[in-house]
Amino acid sequence: xxxxxxxxxxxxxxxxxxxxxxxxxxxxxxxxxxxxxxxxxxxxxxxxxxxxxxxxxxxxxxxxxxxxxxxxxxxxxxxxxxxxxxxxxxxxxxxxxxxxxxxxxxxxxxxxxxxxxxxxxxxxxxxxxxxxxxxxxxxxxxxxxxxxxxxxxxxxxxxxxxxxxxxxxxxxxxxxxxxxxxxxxxxxxxxxxxxxxxxxxxxxxxxxxxxxxxxxxxxxxxxxxxxxxxxxxxxxxxxxxxxxxxxxxxxxxxxxxxxxxxxxxxxxxxxxxxxxxxxxxxxxxxxxxxxxxxxxxxxxxxxxxxxxxxxxxxxxxxxxxxxxxxxxxx
Numbered sequence: 030x031x032x033x034x035x036x037x038x039x040x041x042x043x044x045x046x047x048x049x050x051x052x053x054x055x056x057x058x059x060x061x062x063x064x065x066x067x068x069x070x071x072x073x074x075x076x077x078x079x080x081x082x083x084x085x086x087x088x089x090x091x092x093x094x095x096x097x098x099x100x101x102x103x104x105x106x107x108x109x110x111x112x113x114x115x116x117x118x119x120x121x122x123x124x125x126x127x128x129x130x131x132x133x134x135x136x137x138x139x140x141x142x143x144x145x146x147x148x149x150x151x152x153x154x155x156x157x158x159x160x161x162x163x164x165x166x167x168x169x170x171x172x173x174x175x176x177x178x179x180x181x182x183x184x185x186x187x188x189x190x191x192x193x194x195x196x197x198x199x200x201x202x203x204x205x206x207x208x209x210x211x212x213x214x215x216x217x218x219x220x221x222x223x224x225x226x227x228x229x230x231x232x233x234x235x236x237x238x239x240x241x242x243x244x245x246x247x248x249x250x251x252x253x254x255x256x257x258x259x260x261x262x263x264x265x266x267x268x269x270x271x272x273x274x275x276x277x278x279x280x281x282x283x284x285x286x287x288x289x290x291x292x293x294x295x296x297x298x299x300x301x302x303x304x305x306x307x308x309x310x311x312x313x314x315x316x317x318x319x320x321x322x323x324x325x326x327x328x329x330x331x332x333x334x335x336x337x338x339x340x341x342x343x344x345x346x347x348x349x350x351x352x353x354x355x356x357x358x359x
Contacts, residue, residue, distance in 0.1 A: 032057070032328060038094035038118070039063045040086075040109050041101030042074040044189055045123055045150075049098055050078050052317050058324070064089050066101070090116050096327055097121070102198035103128050103209060107136060110337075114139040119327045121320075124150040125212045126340040128204035130348060133341050140337055148323045148333035149340035153213045154220060155315040155322070157306055158284045161291045162273060166221055170293055171277025174254075177222060180261040181214045182270040185238060195239065199264070206243035208232060208347050208354075211262040214271075215350075216335070216343050218250065218258050221275065225250035225258065227346055232354035235265050248350045 042065040063082045065071040075082035097113035099122040107127045126149050140147050153159055186194045199205040228249045235244020245263040271286035281294040295301035326333035
């Protein structure tokens with residue numbers, strides 16, 4: 030397929046949807062249409078970014094897109110994705126894939142039957158830090174991996190300054206919470222070390238920011254390849270922190286988002302190598318690179334990273350953690 034033949038519909042024009050729209054335009058994709066349940070949001074984005082907006086999903090399908098990007102609230106992901114698949118559209122779905130496993134199998138069967146390219150948002154896999162960690166692991170830079178610790182901490186009220194966080198989908202007990210909203214760290218852990226079964230999990234409600242949904246979680250995983258890993262997630266801490274530690278038989282790998290560096294400690298316990306982040310690298314670049322990867326897969330008909338079948342396994346881990354910790358699946 031040629032680039033000028035792509036007709037891309039973006040469903041959901043919130044913060045991440047608007048980011049994807051801007052990046053699509055910057056990459057030269059102009060045949061773009063948007064839909065949002067909030068007419069005012071769709072109208073504003075349509076004017077600001079010079080894209081066509083439509084008032085209903087029926088109008089989206091009449092336009093006959095061949096690519097659909099689902100960036101609506103989590104509880105709308107599966108409805109939108111299934112409808113898009115039935116209209117023969119390749120799919121980019123923002124994380125998490127859904128808040129429930131119900132109908133996920135139907136979506137997987139639909140995209141497989143129609144041979145559609147799919148990808149679930151995994152922008153942290155395009156950050157130079159985690160990319161390098163993955164490469165070092167593949168090179169066995171610290172020997173056999175024994176254990177990993179992956180963490181993310183941030184403050185939900187700071188995420189979207191123009192929106193009352195208490196009214197956001199993140200605040201929902203059914204489809205919000207830190208386990209689903211911060212699923213990137215679960216995804217990274219499985220990407221680094223392979224499939225895993227959940228051993229234990231605990232989470233606590235975000236009472237310090239007046240929410241009942243899970244605001245802090247600890248998840249313990251046993252990977253099929255042998256290592257144990259622990260994942261810490263929260264959106265109640267005032268400072269921003271994202272990092273990982275991977276312990277191997279011959280050393281340790283550390284990456285810290287704020288430090289902008291990957292460090293490898295050798296068998297003697299001393300720093301063996303430091304890899305600073307590329308000079309001038311900007312956070313939006315990982316979203317651009319993610320979009321380039323997906324659209325190249327669509328244009329060439331090749332598999333994309335993190336298709337719905339893979340993301341379904343990540344979602345299953347996340348939902349298991351919610352159940353173990355006391356939050357029932359919706």
